[in-house]
Each structure stands twice: as C-alpha cells, then as structure tokens.
Amino acid sequence: MHALVWVFWLSPPQIQVVPVAAALVPYAKKVRRQFHDASYYLDVDISDNELNKMIRNAEVTQYNFVFVVGAEEKRLSMVNVWSCDGSLEDCIGWMDP
Numbered sequence: 001m002h003a004l005v006w007v008f009w010l011s012p013p014q015i016q017v018v019p020v021a022a023a024l025v026p027y028a029k030k031v032r033r034q035f036h037d038a039s040y041y042l043d044v045d046i047s048d049n050e051l052n053k054m055i056r057n058a059e060v061t062q063y064n065f066v067f068v069v070g071a072e073e074k075r076l077s078m079v080n081v082w083s084c085d086g087s088l089e090d091c092i093g094w095m096d097p
Helices: 022-037 051-061 071-076
Strands: 015-019 042-044 065-069 078-083 088-093
Touching (some): 022 042, 022 071, 051 065, 071 078
Antiparallel strands (some): 065 078, 078 088
16 A cells, blocks of 8 residues: 555654544543653544544554544543554553553
C-alpha cells in the first residue's frame, strides 16, 4: 500500500488516536497524554470527519498505528489498536496512575 513505512521507533507520526464520537475527545486526549508521558508520539484527530475517513487520513499520513476509542474502550480504560494497513491488531488496556 505504501512505498515506505517507517519502523515504529523512528517514525515521526507513530500513533493517531481516533475517537468514534465528539463526546469521546476528552478520553482520546487522556490516552494521548498517558502514552506521550511514556515517550510515544501521538496525535488526536478532533475533526468532524466520519470514523472511516479519520482512519484513512491516518493511513495516508503513515501513522504506524491508529488507536480507536469508543464508549466501551473508555469504560474499560482500553484502546483498539489498528495497524497501518487498516487491520485490527489488538485491544490494549492500562491502569490509570
């Protein structure tokens, strides 16, 4: 799909956090802050685009991973992890400090 995809630790755009609804933007920003504090580079898509468009924009920008967050992920303190090729990789969680 892409001519060049950077390895994760060298990639300038490592992770894009995509909230499924505007009400989840604060949670997406919390995810960004927590992972950023752990030395990862993340952005949050706060556009009013549809979910598929936000994921596609992240792919075109060549983020290595997209973290999709919805109400269930917020409730469980998790994110859905999508790889740069658009496939669901895993769900990960963390404990709040």
